[in-house]
Amino acid sequence: MDVEGRAGDFGEWVVGMQAALRGEGESDVPCGSCTACCTASQFVHIAPDETDTLAHIPRQLLFPAPGLPQGHKLLGYDERGHCPLLIDGACSIYAHRPRTCRTYDCRVFTAAGIDPGDPEKARIAERARQWTFSFPTHEDAAKAAAVRAAARFLVEHPDQLPQERRPRSATELAVLAVEIHEEFLPDGAGDPR
Numbered sequence: 001m002d003v004e005g006r007a008g009d010f011g012e013w014v015v016g017m018q019a020a021l022r023g024e025g026e027s028d029v030p031c032g033s034c035t036a037c038c039t040a041s042q043f044v045h046i047a048p049d050e051t052d053t054l055a056h057i058p059r060q061l062l063f064p065a066p067g068l069p070q071g072h073k074l075l076g077y078d079e080r081g082h083c084p085l086l087i088d089g090a091c092s093i094y095a096h097r098p099r100t101c102r103t104y105d106c107r108v109f110t111a112a113g114i115d116p117g118d119p120e121k122a123r124i125a126e127r128a129r130q131w132t133f134s135f136p137t138h139e140d141a142a143k144a145a146a147v148r149a150a151a152r153f154l155v156e157h158p159d160q161l162p163q164e165r166r167p168r169s170a171t172e173l174a175v176l177a178v179e180i181h182e183e184f185l186p187d188g189a190g191d192p193r
Contacts, residue, residue, distance in 0.1 A: 036123035041081035
């Protein structure tokens with residue numbers, strides 16, 4: 001974990017995060033020894049095309065993902081809320097970890113100004129509060145303001161989205177705010193709400 005909490009330049013982060021969400025790369029989170037996301041009672045989605053990942057996870061740890069097509073799996077957590085693949089404080093399949101783990105970035109909560117909420121995610125919330133972004137350009141600051149404006153809009157107007165697109169968790173809300181933030185830029189093509 002970066003003890004100084006430097007989250008990086010906001011503009012670079014948001015571009016990288018959007019690419020990771022589109023499946024064009026991975027998040028580059030300076031986790032260090034932090035395992036908050038691995039110990040927060042989270043289910044990890046694994047898509048059928050993640051054959052390498054699926055080959056490295058014992059079948060008894062996987063179950064069908066409710067509401068998704070056949071072949072989609074979830075990896076659960078143990079009685080402590082820890083990923084069962086977290087052994088001695090490290091991911092035992094790190095090189096083969098699921099796409100969900102490769103794209104997860106707790107800085108999304110900091111960017112959106114959203115608290116993870118759930119008491120089981122207290123360590124993630126604590127880590128998110130430690131992150132500080134830098135804003136070397138006015139554009140970086142405008143993007144950060146747009147992500148927060150998008151998050152506020154999503155909280156205040158959930159009925160503006162189709163039911164299937166409405167965030168069901170703080171994570172989904174923060175991620176969606178990053179995905180749609182350009183609509184909230186003052187000079188953007190969308191309504192700058």
